[in-house]
Amino acid sequence: MGTPKYPAGFAHFDYVNPQAPKGGQVRLAEDGTFDSFNIIVPRGTPAAGMGYIYDTLMASSSDEVASEYGLIADGVAFPDDFSSVTYRINPSARWHDGTPITPDDVLFSFEALTKNNPSQRFYYSHVSKAEKTGDREVTFTFDQAGNRELPQIVGQLMVLPKHWWTGTDANGKPRDIAQGTLEPPLGSGAYKIKSFAPGRTITYERVKDYWAQKLNVNVGKNNIDEIRYEYFRDDTVMLEAFKADQYDFRQESSAKNWATAYDFPAVRDGRVVLEKFEERARGVMQAFIPNLRRDKFKDPRVRRALNYALDFEGMNRTLFFDQYIRVNSFFSGTELASSGLPQGRELDILNSVKDKLPPEVFTTPYTNPVNDGDEARRNNLREAVRLLKEAGWSVRDEVDPENPPGFFERVLIFVGASRPVTHKVLRNAAGEPFTLEILLQSPAMERVAVFYQPALQRLGIKVSIRLVDSSQYINRIRARDFDMIVAGWGQSLSPGNEQRSFFGSESADREGSQNYAGIKNPAVDALIDKVIYATDREDLLAATRALDRALLWNEYVIPAWTLNYSRTARWNRFGHPTPLPTYSFAFPEVWWFDPALGAKAAAKPSATPSATPGAAQ
Numbered sequence: 001m002g003t004p005k006y007p008a009g010f011a012h013f014d015y016v017n018p019q020a021p022k023g024g025q026v027r028l029a030e031d032g033t034f035d036s037f038n039i040i041v042p043r044g045t046p047a048a049g050m051g052y053i054y055d056t057l058m059a060s061s062s063d064e065v066a067s068e069y070g071l072i073a074d075g076v077a078f079p080d081d082f083s084s085v086t087y088r089i090n091p092s093a094r095w096h097d098g099t100p101i102t103p104d105d106v107l108f109s110f111e112a113l114t115k116n117n118p119s120q121r122f123y124y125s126h127v128s129k130a131e132k133t134g135d136r137e138v139t140f141t142f143d144q145a146g147n148r149e150l151p152q153i154v155g156q157l158m159v160l161p162k163h164w165w166t167g168t169d170a171n172g173k174p175r176d177i178a179q180g181t182l183e184p185p186l187g188s189g190a191y192k193i194k195s196f197a198p199g200r201t202i203t204y205e206r207v208k209d210y211w212a213q214k215l216n217v218n219v220g221k222n223n224i225d226e227i228r229y230e231y232f233r234d235d236t237v238m239l240e241a242f243k244a245d246q247y248d249f250r251q252e253s254s255a256k257n258w259a260t261a262y263d264f265p266a267v268r269d270g271r272v273v274l275e276k277f278e279e280r281a282r283g284v285m286q287a288f289i290p291n292l293r294r295d296k297f298k299d300p301r302v303r304r305a306l307n308y309a310l311d312f313e314g315m316n317r318t319l320f321f322d323q324y325i326r327v328n329s330f331f332s333g334t335e336l337a338s339s340g341l342p343q344g345r346e347l348d349i350l351n352s353v354k355d356k357l358p359p360e361v362f363t364t365p366y367t368n369p370v371n372d373g374d375e376a377r378r379n380n381l382r383e384a385v386r387l388l389k390e391a392g393w394s395v396r397d398e399v400d401p402e403n404p405p406g407f408f409e410r411v412l413i414f415v416g417a418s419r420p421v422t423h424k425v426l427r428n429a430a431g432e433p434f435t436l437e438i439l440l441q442s443p444a445m446e447r448v449a450v451f452y453q454p455a456l457q458r459l460g461i462k463v464s465i466r467l468v469d470s471s472q473y474i475n476r477i478r479a480r481d482f483d484m485i486v487a488g489w490g491q492s493l494s495p496g497n498e499q500r501s502f503f504g505s506e507s508a509d510r511e512g513s514q515n516y517a518g519i520k521n522p523a524v525d526a527l528i529d530k531v532i533y534a535t536d537r538e539d540l541l542a543a544t545r546a547l548d549r550a551l552l553w554n555e556y557v558i559p560a561w562t563l564n565y566s567r568t569a570r571w572n573r574f575g576h577p578t579p580l581p582t583y584s585f586a587f588p589e590v591w592w593f594d595p596a597l598g599a600k601a602a603a604k605p606s607a608t609p610s611a612t613p614g615a616a617q
Contacts, residue, residue, distance in 0.1 A: 016220025024593020426460030
């Protein structure tokens, strides 16, 4: 929306060093494993970094909200009503085997993606036709007009080589893009796969004759010769491996680790750098997400009661070393977040669906309950009980059937010398107890759920915490087989069609969508359309803030916490441009290996152990 920052014929992005040296290696880490190099199909676990080997039609700029410039495409055209888009292929675009990239490759990629990946099929569902319209041209026709984002998201299409995927492997077996594979695929990007050990490690090497290395969108980028990913099954082992110089760069997700785990010799002598980078490019809603498909969560008063039970302030102090802030928006930390009361264009948008929204949207700024002391915690639990009672749930004192009184206890009770030991049980009008299973895949979140559990139990809710492995977790999420999860949605600064997958009614029952909560609300659908069909930036801001209010006041989630920066630790081997791009620290995209720093980082003082004790295990 608006005018791109960079004019036609620009030399390079402002945030790169066009003279950056090439060479060296960067070692990164991933948790879990991988079993496929096919990034199209949702089955299996693709290897990290596969995006390095493929180019897209367009390339994004990291110092603009939502602008893209030509990569595989050297031209783009669309009508005033955005009802179609035509991309023209750069005649220099080549696969790594020297074969030209053609419109047939683009059409093959689009068909493969939408046929074999349900979420991408939904994302591109408004493309009614894709066809070759010239020797170097592909046109995508849409089933609607006025959707400004559709031409742009088509430009994000990752292009795959048709001749390779429809060919045969070294054994003469036909390849199948609908199946996983560990055969290194042909690409067109700045890197290709050099070597790998299935499930354990993968190394990419820079393509020395990369066709697009001198394009303005690539000048000063892709400077490191090798990018290597090491896989770990356990985050504790991964952290110890970092301390032992087994990989170079780490984003720290644990507040406890950030506060306590980085006091080791290499940090003190400067060989490891700890640095926080401000997050400007994305909003986030991380939350405890109840499954609205289950009757017990359908009443918003129940969901609000669960929010009153969450003692974020105590959790932040006890578990997080006071590092976090509470999430108060589905677009937290950005100009897209709602605040105060709606006014102007935002109010006009909300008034168009006023009869379908909670009245508080128009009268009260949304806030989370605050637990800043014992009295506040008691008051919040009382309010939770009140809301649950209004929603048809009542608390009863009952004997625990799993721990009935023994013989002598029963005698004492019979003669009046004792009373039976009871516990609180929350039941609805039909006498059904309120049970809640919190499904987790991360051990780090288990202590968070354990902290939340006692308050819920005081309300009479029987809480269980289930920690499962990644594959089981993914399968249960896809099948919507859960009561509550801890998850969320990352948001760009230019929201659009993805909001339908996050919160739209069409995606609520679609397996694999990111509508984890199961939101079905015509007002939300209408507001999502306002976002998608926004005519300019101001209209987009107003529509997004209106959508934010509707999501918040329907109490779809119990908001969790966030940071406005990324916590990083790195072995001091790399240089970077100053300043870094506005919306990303872009590691390793625009960084480079510095041999002098690398030599210092590798020089271990004699008094310093070669690794943290136990790390080699």
